[in-house]
Every structure is written in structure tokens, then in C-alpha cells.
Amino acid sequence: MAGASTYGVVNVKVRSAKAELLSSADFLKLTSCYDIKAIALHLQETIYDKYLTGIDPQTITSQELIRKIRLRIPEKFIVIHNNLQNHNQAFIDLIFSWYELINLKTVLRGIHSSSSWENVQPLLFPLGRFESLPFEMMVASGSIEEAILLLKNTKYYATLMAARYRFLEEESLFPIEVLLDLEYWQKVWLEIDNLPVVDQKTVRPIISRIIERNDLLWAARYRYFFQLNESEIINYTLGIGTKVNDSIIRHIAHGKNLGDLICEIYPNLVEKVPTSVGEGEQLSLWEVELTRHIARLCQSAFLAQPFSLGPSLAYLLLLEYEIQDLVLLIEAKTIDVTRTNYQPYLINQGQN
Amino acid sequence: MPLFKPEKMVRVEIDFPRRYIYEVTKTIAELGYFQPENISGIDIRKDPLEDIDLVEIGTKIAGLKADLTASLARLEIPIPDKVVGKLEVIENPDVIINKLKSIRDQVQKLSVDTDEIRRKIEEKQGTLALLEPFKDLQYDLSALRNRRYLYSILGIMPTSRIERFKQSLSQIPFVLIEEPQSDKKSQVLLLGPRNQRDFMILTARSAYVEALDIPDDVKGSLPEVIKMYEQEVDKLKAELVVLEQQKTDLRTTKTGLLEHWYSQVQYSSKLYDIISYYGHLRHSFLVAGWVPANKQNDFLKILDGIGPDVLETVEQENELDQNAIPPVAIKLPRQLRGFNKLVTTYSTPWYKEIDPTILVTITFPLLFGAMFGDLGQGAVLALAGLLLSSRKVKLLRKLANFGWVLTACGVVSMIFGALYGSVFGFEEVFHPVWLSPLNDIMRLLITTLAGGAILLSLADILSIINAIIRKDWVNMIFSGKGIAGLLLYWALIGLVLSMVLPSFAFPRIVLIILIIVCILMMMSAEFIDHLVHEKRPLFKGGFLLYFITAFFELFEIFISLLSNSLSYVRVGAFAVAHAGLSQVVMILAEMVSPVHGASYWIVIVLGNLFIIGFEGMIVSIQTLRLEYYEFFSKFFRGGGVRYQPLNLSEK
8 A cells, every 4th residue: 555655645635625626606606707806706705715815806907816816726736746755746846837838938928029027927827936937037138049048057948949040030939939838748748657657557648638639739720820731740749649649640731620530539529519610719619628628537537546646637737727717707707708708618617 | 011012102294395305215214213104095286297207216216226137147246235335315317227228238248249159159069069970081061962862951959859850751751860969959960852852941940950050162071171160169269258358347347336336226216115105295295104202302303404394293192093003013032032923923912902922931831841841851942942042053043033932941841840750751760849640630630720710810811901001991891801701700710619619618699699790791791882982773783683692692701711711621631641652652662671771772762852852842732722722812912013114224
């Protein structure tokens, strides 16, 4: 029962944290809210209350509210991190560094559009004690080249330098962002091999689904929005998931319908997205469907091997999806989008 | 009562015209005892944009600070940690901005040029490293590039992308030669059909292959090309030395100036932050804040010295608005700061209440020592506390204030150790002065119950004193935390004693009448409060609801009196547990070495360390629990504001 002693505490904490995820009834109430003031007030009646202390629901902006509720993610990461053993801590830290990567991309975009730190800072994800990159100095430097030099001793430097020459030639952040994403997910995939076998068994299916979703959507978007050719799409994808290989990516590059391919790979997703809508909208809807598919896999991780890293990873993803839904709701209410227009894009609509 | 009551504060409002803004701000910021209030909400100017220039200057100074920080970083000058030069408030930041601009531009140009040359050197060295394996080949480079049917791309790419690169090329015949340069980068040579040139370029680009920039006109054998590149690297290195020297010169000449500007900007930025707290009257500014009453005269004298139009209004303690919250300043000796931290962790004392620090200084070690009574272990704790408070261990300096708490707890543990007859868990070394916890459990528990009753009564008395300070007469007399509550508690204790102790001579009927009177007083507290303060209706929600509410509140008071009293039984219980745990260590040591060899003493030492560490922690938590929930909750309201005056002499 070595697993029980290693994962006993974290398992208890993760399961109790999972029970705190918002229920369907909560989401029903939130979708019924008239505006973000009402959402803030309702959230104060939920587990999010502790992150909203001191706010005035009457005056809070959507940006502030989003930043506050996102505080829950680093908090939970720390709890899980602290209750794991060293080898698993490194993996869970790598998963959390996804948010650092999101911030890095936001900062680079801010620099590229000559935004000030005051404008960039509120858009950054709160990283808590994991904050490590000199974002303020990067923005103050005013140029992508100088900002990259400020990251010299970080894990991102080699990747950024490899993509830097293309940024200078194309004056677009596309090559930098693509390479950052590719390197990140490839690293995550390779790191799974360093986990104990029991963890590999529970973690690999979840990460594989995420990489497969990314590959499918990236390939379709590169073809539809950027008109890239097959070889470029191959280079801009990973092709390492268990179900999405190069032959599928090549089919997408040649214009085969994404929905048909997804239904071949995951038969339980047949007819999930209507074919009557335009290709661009289909892409967005498939993104939600594939994410829901991952969320369902995460839910089932709690029924499988309890003494492994799987439930911890699954919980963190479920929490991320819950926050994504809340952000969508807050933004929809802020700009007065009707429920019928945003409802299809909600991922979870309540876990419990 | 300086240890019980916070320093007396007065509220000062200063009204002055715009021309004195910097002098007033500097004065109040540098005195070190003025705590401002944010009254920026007061604004009765005709034109709200009238003093917008102050806001603009504040914003410019914030930008200037960022620029200065960046320039200092680029010149590798550390941020100054002390004031450099004479401090003056910056009234026109454009002067420094313009002067800084030329320095900043020089620094930026130097920085960009240096980085560019470094990049070029790195590139050339990369190319050299790539060509290194082929240095003995007397092969013309242009011959490789200009083949009729063959197209080649020589470059560097991320190692992690090589496999995908190969996959992406699978549509054409190709040869890819790879040579890892590091675990991140690899040199690659791609050879493919010339008619697929565009495809190869596009695909290599998407695989992040940075083609080596060897101009087409570079001809000759590979050794010749290598030599040419080596010469270029040497030339670039010489240029780098010149740039580095320029940077050093700039650093040498400008460090003092940049550090002085930084000090000024830092100082001014704080002053403009203070200015943003000011209120705006029709033609003047208004500052409000708190000053210790004993400094009031000095303060007013200094302000009067600024100018005749600087007008001050002082509100004494008894003239303050009901909503005013004076900051709390309590001067404590260093030895009591750890105990004060225990209090402020619960809450900062309110201005109009007793600061319980001195009481905690007595009760905390007392409760701890009673639960952890051992002469030897107490001595260890006391010594550890003295070591902490001496600040001799660098790593533990931050805990120095808690050293005195530990010392006090250790000393009281030693006293109780003598009373219990216990030293390092040995119970038979000397006869207990008072009792042995394991052999006289009931006596110990009853004593702790009595001690608890004394502490609870003390808490009620403190609550009454706080009500007197607040002039809250109704609550002082009628509430559960007032005289009525205290008398009820004493009468109940008396009643219990009269039932269990035949020798208790106090007439029971008197106690019963006292209890009834106290109950009636407490039940009527809210009604009397409404009557005295002319609040209507007298019975909120009607008499029936009032009666039911009062009844349940009374019920709650009875329950809490019982539970709070019984809570102190844990003091005796932990003393017994401590003795029990010590016995376990002794038994284990006997089992390991009945002849009392070395292993016997190892178990004794380890066992004692375990008790000191583990049980010591549990007892501390229990003591804190008793302090917070059974003691503080009875009289301590908290919610005060700490006195943190402006002090620009700080870093």
C-alpha cells in the first residue's frame, strides 16, 4: 500500500476540493443573473466568497472579478503541490507553468502593441508564489528583443531565441507563440515518462486527450484561417497523442471535414456539433466539445486508481474549466450577450 | 497605565493654500509622528481640474522612476539602498526627464549595440562550430550551394523539432544530416531536389531552421571560410571591448547622478502619494491625520512656522466624531513584543479598550507551564528562548521577539515541574512540592477548574472596565458581559459549591434571588438600552418576539458559561497527559536497556526531545485556544487601526 501512504493525504484534499466545485444549481443561478453585480453577489454565496472579500459588487469591474476568482487556481495548486512527493511536484509545477506561459504570451502581445504595464498587468493570471518572470521590466523594455534578453536565465530563453529570427523577419508573434506552445506540450508529454508507472497510467490518457485536441484544432485553424500547407501544419503540430497521428493531421491539411474526422476518432462525439453552421463556428463548437470530452475523462479519473497523480491532475483541469466557464459568463453579462448565444460555449455547467 | 492603554491621540486638520503644499507635505512626512487620513473624497473646488498638474507630476514621477530603474539595471548599477545627495521634492519632473533622456538614449544604444554584437559573435561562432567538422575538407562551399539538381539548406534548429521536420519533408526525397550543438539546438544540413527549393525553404522555415547566413559571394575552401569567420569574430570582439569600455565610462561618470535622481524620485513619489490623500476646499487644501497628544504643541508650532495662512484645527479625544477611529500606539518593552504579536494576530486592540498584552504575558506562560510542567524540559525551553532572543543565530533572528515568550513559558514550566516533582520525565528524583499529576488527578482537575473560574471572572471584570472606558453604562450593568453576567456567574458557582460542600455557609436563598435578579437584568438589557438612548420601538418585533429572543440569548449565556468553565479542565488533563507521555518514554527506555546502558539514555534523550517538540507544540496551540476563545472573546473587541506614522527617513 505504498501508494496509499504517498497519495493518501493529497487524495483526501483533492476529493474534498472536488466537492467544492460549483454545482449545476449554482450555474443555473449564475446564468440567470442579470449582470455582473448579481454574479458577484451570487459568487459571494459560494466557495468563491473567500476570494471576493473586500470587493464591492456594485462597483466591481469584470476584469477585477475575473482576476479575483482566478486566485483559486494558484491556491489549489499550492495545496496539491505541498502534498505530493518530489517527483510528482515537478510534474504538477510543469502543469501550473502553463499559466506562466499564458502570461508570457500576454506580455509579449502587450509589448508588441506598445501597451503600458498598467494595461498589461490586469490581464495577467495571478501566479501567487510561482511568479518568477520579470514581466514589468519586460514591458518597460518596450521591445520584444530586449524582453527576450531579460529571460536569459529562464527555461523559455532557448525557445524564444529559436523563434526570434522569424519574429524579426515577419514582425509577427505567431512563430514565437506557436513554438512556445509546441515546446511546452512536448515537454509535458516527455515528462510523463519520468513519473512512476502508476501515475503514467492515469496521467497519460488525460494529457494525450489535451494534445490531441490541440493538434486537431491547431491543424484545422492553420488550414482555415492561415491557409498553411501540409508540411507547415505538420511542423506546427505535435502528432504524439495516442489517437491523433500524422495521417489525421494530413487529412485536415487536405481539407477533410474536422467533424467527420473527430467522429471517427471519438465515436461518442457523433452529431455533437451541427453541420449547418459555418466552418469557423464549427471549429469553436468542436473546441468546446473536445474540452467537455476531456472534462468527462477527468471525472472518470476519480473512479479509477485513487492512489496516483491522476485525480490531482483531473481536479486541476476541472477547476480550470469551471473558471473558464465563469469568465465566459462574466464577459457575456458584461457585454449583454444573450443566454442562447453563450450557452453552447459553456464547458461544464456544474460538476456536482 | 501605559501598558494597558494606547497613547492618547488628537486629530489635526490643516487648511492651507496651494503655495504651501510642498512645505506642509515635507514637514508632516519628515516629522515621523503624523499619520494621515485619506480625505481625498472631500472636494468642493469650483473647477475639479484646478490642481490637476499635481496629479500629472505624480504620474510623470512614476514613469521617471521606471525609466531610472531600467537605466540603472542596464548600467548594472544596484538600486541605491540609502539616500544619495540632498533630498528635494521634484516640482518640475520635465527637467530630470529631459536630462535623463540623453543618458537613457546612450545607455539604450550601448545596450542594443552590445547585444547585437554579442548576437553576431554567437551566430558566427555557431557557424564556425557547424563548419568545424568539415574543416579539413578542401571543398568549395559555393560548389555545394550551386549544384544544378541539388538544393541545400545549412542551419540551426531546435533539437526537439527535428523529428517533425523529417515528417514534414516526407513528400519529397531528401537527406537530413544533423549534428547536435547542445540539448536544445542542432546543426542541420538539408539536401533535396532543386526543383523543390520553395517547398524546402517554406518547410524549413516552419520547422524553425535558421539558415546560416553565409553570403553567396563567400567562396573558397572550407578552411578558408573558417579562417575568414574567425577573423570576423575577432573583429567583433574588439568592437565589444570598446562598447564595454564606453559602458564602464558612462557608469563611472553617471552613477552618482543617477543614484541622486533615484533618491529624489523615490522621495518625491512618496510625497505625491501623500498629496493624493488631501481634500480640496474651495481655495485651499485640507490635510487630516493623527498626532500623539504629547506632541501636539510641537506639531502646531512647526506648522505655524510655515506661514500665516496655514491653519490648524485640533480635535481632542472627547470632541471626536463617533465614527472617527484613532490609531492605536502602544509602547512596549522589547520583551513583551512577542506577547503583543499573539494579541495582534487575534486583532489590533481598539482605541477605547484595554490592551490585553500585559495580561497575556502573565496568563499565557501560566497556562502553558501548568500543562507542560517539567523542571528539565522547561529549562531547555527557557534556554532555547534565551538563545532566540539573543539574536545570535542569524537564521532565527526574525523569531527573536518570540524568544521571550519561549523563555517565560520555559521558566513557568520549571516552576510547575518543581510543583509536580518532574524533571526530564523522571518522577522519583525529588518529591513534588505540590502534587503528582498521575497520582492526584481529581485534585489537579478541580484546581484547574477553579483557576479557569478566576480567569473567566477576570475577563468579565475587564469587559466591565472596557464598557466604562466606552461610557457604555447600560451594557456595563445589564449585559451578559457586564456586572449582571459576572454576578450571575459567581452566584451559580456559589450555588454549586453550596450543593457539594456542606461547609459552604453562604445562604442558598440569597444566591437563588441573586440569580433571578441577574437573569431579569440581562433579559431587560436591550429594552433598557432602547429606553435610555430613546430608540424606538422599545421591543423590536413586539414583546413576544423580544421575550423569546432574550430567553434564547440567556440560554446561550448559560451554555457558554458552562462550556467556558469546563474548557479549563484541559489544563489539568494536559498536565496528566504530559506525565503519562513521560512515563511511556521511561517504559520504552527500560525495555530497550533494562541495565540502563547507553541505549537507555539515547531513548530518554530522544523521548524528551520528542515531548518538547511535539507536545510543546500541542500545548502551545491549546494555550492559544484558551486565550483566544475563552479569555479574549469575553472582553476584547479588537478591530483597531495600528499607528503607522509617515516617516520619510525610512528606506
